[in-house]
Amino acid sequence: MKSDYPVKHKVIKNLIEAHSWLGLIISPLLFLVFWAGAVTLFHDEITQWAVTPHHPIDPTQVDIPLAKLVEQKRAEYPMDQTGRFRINMPTQLVPYYIFYFDKVRDDPQSASQSMAILVDPKSGETVADKDDFYLSQFIYRLHYNLDLPGGSYLIGVVTLIFLFALVSGIFIHARKLLKHFFLYRVDKQRRDKLLDLHTVVGVMTLPFTLMYALSGLILNLAIVFQLAFVVFIYQGDRQALFNDAGFNRSSEPRSEMPLNMSNAFTLIEHTTQQANFELRNIIFHHYGADNALVQVRGTDTVNFAQRDEVTYRVQDGTVMDKVNADNYNVFRQGRDVLVTLHFSNFAGLDIRILYFILALAISAMIVTGNMLWINKRSAQRQSSARSIALVTAMTIGGCGGIIVATAVGFLCERLLPTALIGRGEWLVGCFVTSLLAVMLYSLKVSDIKRHISQLLLLTSGILVITVVADWLLFSEQILALWQGGYHGVIGIQVGMILITVVCLWTASQLRASPCSLPTMAKNITAANG
Amino acid sequence: MWPKSVAAFLWGLVLAISLMLIVFRILPAAVDVKLFVGLMLGFCVWVGMMTFCYSRNSAKAASVVCVKWLMASSLINALLFFSQT
Numbered sequence: 141m142k143s144d145y146p147v148k149h150k151v152i153k154n155l156i157e158a159h160s161w162l163g164l165i166i167s168p169l170l171f172l173v174f175w176a177g178a179v180t181l182f183h184d185e186i187t188q189w190a191v192t193p194h195h196p197i198d199p200t201q202v203d204i205p206l207a208k209l210v211e212q213k214r215a216e217y218p219m220d221q222t223g224r225f226r227i228n229m230p231t232q233l234v235p236y237y238i239f240y241f242d243k244v245r246d247d248p249q250s251a252s253q254s255m256a257i258l259v260d261p262k263s264g265e266t267v268a269d270k271d272d273f274y275l276s277q278f279i280y281r282l283h284y285n286l287d288l289p290g291g292s293y294l295i296g297v298v299t300l301i302f303l304f305a306l307v308s309g310i311f312i313h314a315r316k317l318l319k320h321f322f323l324y325r326v327d328k329q330r331r332d333k334l335l336d337l338h339t340v341v342g343v344m345t346l347p348f349t350l351m352y353a354l355s356g357l358i359l360n361l362a363i364v365f366q367l368a369f370v371v372f373i374y375q376g377d378r379q380a381l382f383n384d385a386g387f388n389r390s391s392e393p394r395s396e397m398p399l400n401m402s403n404a405f406t407l408i409e410h411t412t413q414q415a416n417f418e419l420r421n422i423i424f425h426h427y428g429a430d431n432a433l434v435q436v437r438g439t440d441t442v443n444f445a446q447r448d449e450v451t452y453r454v455q456d457g458t459v460m461d462k463v464n465a466d467n468y469n470v471f472r473q474g475r476d477v478l479v480t481l482h483f484s485n486f487a488g489l490d491i492r493i494l495y496f497i498l499a500l501a502i503s504a505m506i507v508t509g510n511m512l513w514i515n516k517r518s519a520q521r522q523s524s525a526r527s528i529a530l531v532t533a534m535t536i537g538g539c540g541g542i543i544v545a546t547a548v549g550f551l552c553e554r555l556l557p558t559a560l561i562g563r564g565e566w567l568v569g570c571f572v573t574s575l576l577a578v579m580l581y582s583l584k585v586s587d588i589k590r591h592i593s594q595l596l597l598l599t600s601g602i603l604v605i606t607v608v609a610d611w612l613l614f615s616e617q618i619l620a621l622w623q624g625g626y627h628g629v630i631g632i633q634v635g636m637i638l639i640t641v642v643c644l645w646t647a648s649q650l651r652a653s654p655c656s657l658p659t660m661a662k663n664i665t666a667a668n669g
Numbered sequence: 670m671w672p673k674s675v676a677a678f679l680w681g682l683v684l685a686i687s688l689m690l691i692v693f694r695i696l697p698a699a700v701d702v703k704l705f706v707g708l709m710l711g712f713c714v715w716v717g718m719m720t721f722c723y724s725r726n727s728a729k730a731a732s733v734v735c736v737k738w739l740m741a742s743s744l745i746n747a748l749l750f751f752s753q754t
Contacts, residue, residue: 147730149724149725149726149730150726151724154723154724154725154726155723155724157670158673158723161670162674300712300715300716300719303716304677304716304719304720304723307716307717307720308723311720354709354712354713358708358709358712361712364682364686364711365685365686365689365707365708365711368686368689368690369690369693369704369707372686373690373693381704384700384701384704385701385704386701470699470701470702470705471701471702471705471708472701474705474709
């Protein structure tokens with residue numbers, strides 16, 4: 141017989157279950173995303189730290205004209221004429237041009253090969269392939285796609301679940317959110333302290349995490365709505381959607397008539413002289429053909445997250461497209477605002493340090509969430525010892541392993557010879573090996589606190605060796621770079637030393653405190669049994 | 670929890686798309702504004718639906734409600750599609 145009363149749903153209980161279950165599943169990847177994201181905030185500084193001691197720049201020399209440099213590189217590399225050709229300008233942090241182009245392979249049947257090279261603006265020499273110094277790029281890729289094909293969708297799903305965890309967390313704590321906002325429990329059980337840390341960090345960082353989750357979704361999973369809109373609104377016309385979203389692309393085929401490209405560089409020069417314009421990069425379409433286009437892309441230094449771009453037809457200087465504070469597309473502008481907030485590239489070092497601390501706090505929140513689960517399960521008699529061991533290994537081994545592996549990555553970036561073929565792959569191999577080694581070692585942990593302190597000491601040791609290696613190998617170059625105004629190398633070293641100090645302090649605190657999780661679990665089991 | 674997760678993910682996705690198509694068709698704004706609102710709101714609705722599904726006692730209970738919403742939103746979409754073409 142059907143009940144007359146509607147079923148009462150245990151909303152909060154169901155949400156707590158979902159929050160902890162999903163949180164546990166995504167925690168290793170989410171930790172990796174936040175940890176790698178925190179390090180990526182200093183992407184350009186890490187690039188400078190990695191490359192410039194090998195290839196110092198002399199700021200007293202004059203830059204080679206860009207037009208001459210482009211012709212020189214086009215003569216050096218067999219470039220695919222049908223592809224685009226992009227040049228990133230040197231900056232204070234990465235003082236080299238970065239040329240992106242498609243290189244024609246020896247076998248004409250095979251597809252062209254994408255290349256990115258670093259070029260010294262003073263000597264015109266190719267310093268290295270961009271992927272030879274892979275650390276900063278690798279950590280950035282770990283952040284958004286795990287350096288795996290299709291990884292960006294996986295990270296997108298993780299971000300979606302993270303946003304759900306935030307929303308469900310708000311529902312779970314809604315009643316206590318204001319009432320307990322200033323409550324600070326100091327003499328309670330360990331579980332309360334962990335729960336307080338988890339909740340306080342979660343509440344305090346909420347605006348930041350909501351922004352990160354939403355912008356992360358737009359960056360990684362927008363394809364879902366893009367496909368839906370293409371199918372149901374645009375009747376399959378993908379380019380029409382892109383045009384409406386402000387991503388216009390030239391679809392002209394390359395003309396066979398040649399063109400002298402000197403006017404392109406005059407147009408670039410003319411554009412860079414505009415007020416409040418900071419040149420970021422240049423893109424050539426159909427370079428050397430009489431329908432060549434040059435896209436000059438910069439940043440408006442006055443307005444927030446405002447790109448300033450203009451596309452010229454090289455032959456006659458006609459403006460084909462313009463994006464600036466007066467001409468913008470709301471979709472693209474809105475996306476730019478979110479991306480700028482996500483990467484914190486709107487402000488100086490101070491804001492990035494604040495972002496870094498917040499990202500580390502969220503990483504700690506993720507770990508405490510798992511610790512709460514382990515504590516709860518350890519106290520339950522019917523819990524499987526194997527599942528607790530697995531989650532412990534995943535939490536301690538996975539999260540601790542990522543920290544150790546990052547330090548190993550820095551050491552490898554400094555010590556691997558620059559002439560080593562596949563240097564980038566070696567670096568990735570060392571990172572993955574050290575991560576797996578820590579995870580395997582963590583499967584047989586008897587004392588979690590001692591184990592964490594050992595991992596922190598190991599990280600500190602590796603970072604100290606890296607800084608010492610820096611000075612043993614490149615002391616003269618580092619000093620010259622500092623005097624030349626390139627402070628990234630010593631800045632990264634200071635960062636490594638600060639992290640070493642934090643690791644050492646945390647390790648000493650962990651060694652001083654008496655109780656450890658498995659020990660506690662054993663006591664509880666003994667008391668129950 | 671797995672059945673609930675499948676229900677939450679799929680119903681959230683389908684309903685978010687369906688509701689965003691309605692928003693796109695009825696919002697009196699420029700196309701770039703509609704695309705941006707659709708994208709932002711789409712993810713919010715997806716997560717909102719996930720929260721709703723997880724808050725129910727079972728996947729079946731969540732699905733029953735979602736099916737009703739999907740039928741209603743599909744009907745509105747169909748009406749809008751035929752009235753605008």
